[in-house]
């Protein structure tokens with residue numbers, strides 16, 4: 279293989295430049311992350327997070343900021359060609375929001391705000407993206423000389439944790455206009471540090487939520503024949519929903535229905551006239567997604583016909599399935615391997631039944647989303663995402679920044 283012709287050498291040279299910048303700036307990057315971690319903001323409240331990031335980006339004539347009134351999400355274009363985006367752009371995206379969790383890490387830089395915590399690693403994602411952005415700015419001329427794109431678009435997106443999410447707002451504002459490909463990264467404690475997983479096809483689930491109210495005749499607990507037993511009925515519906523998964527969905531198709539709340543009753547001797555339940559439905563393909571909703575309503579409807587009761591079902595559509603494109607994976611994969619080493623990036627691993635509004639970018643252009651390991655060798659010893667003790671080690675944060683920087687270099691040659 280002619281190395282010069284494939285551009286591999288150039289990618290690696292540029293990557294080395296960018297990685298060198300990140301190593302030299304490691305302390306600055308880690309302080310950047312610690313500031314974000316100590317000052318978390320919930321979804322749709324990320325004003326200070328936005329200000330802090332923008333204040334730390336050096337102003338250059340080739341940098342363009344796009345910001346909006348209806349979201350704290352924004353993007354920064356690093357423009358390489360003055361061709362009106364004719365050569366296209368690539369999106370690299372990080373999410374910005376924290377969670378309503380009371381932090382228990384005991385870290386020096388733990389959250390300063392009670393019941394707000396970066397427990398999903400979005401502080402790490404922002405730092406990784408910021409690190410890559412600084413590395414590109416620092417080596418702007420070298421990138422400009424060999425990049426095949428009009429611009430690299432660094433997207434800081436608000437409100438990932440709260441449906442309908444900040445991604446669709448940015449899409450509405452044109453974040454995917456002239457974009458050839460989009461890329462994202464999520465730290466994953468169920469993969470050990472130094473490893474990543476990047477697969478083609480569906481990688482994160484579609485999510486739909488439901489709220490169910492059952493109503494009937496309340497009555498005396500001693501006289502079930504003169505009332506409706508909504509607690510018994512609701513229990514049967516919950517069991518029936520699991521039959522949809524185990525008996526009416528192919529064993530080869532991942533699907534989840536979880537009832538997560540169940541409220542009924544007020545006293546030990548009253549059969550209640552109302553029961554309220556809610557839950558979540560997860561799937562990895564559009565047909566299963568629709569069919570689970572239809573079958574759940576069918577189960578509820580037939581149960582009400584049997585018990586002689588009424589129901590009100592509210593279905594709330596959430597994020598669609600996140601699908602990784604083959605070509606985008608082929609670009610991201612060597613970037614991850616450059617940082618983590620050959621053999622440390624898995625092309626087959628468990629998909630996640632969690633969901634991500636990165637899916638909205640992936641609907642607009644070929645995209646790839648990598649699961650970036652940050653856990654212990656024994657996964658049982660890692661705290662999961664959203665846990666009050668979840669944390670990411672410094673070395674993983676630096677590697678995540680290098681991975682985004684290596685990805686930028688993949689567009690050069």
Ligand SMILES: [Zn+2]
Nearest residue numbers: 398399400464
């Ligand atoms: Zn997250």
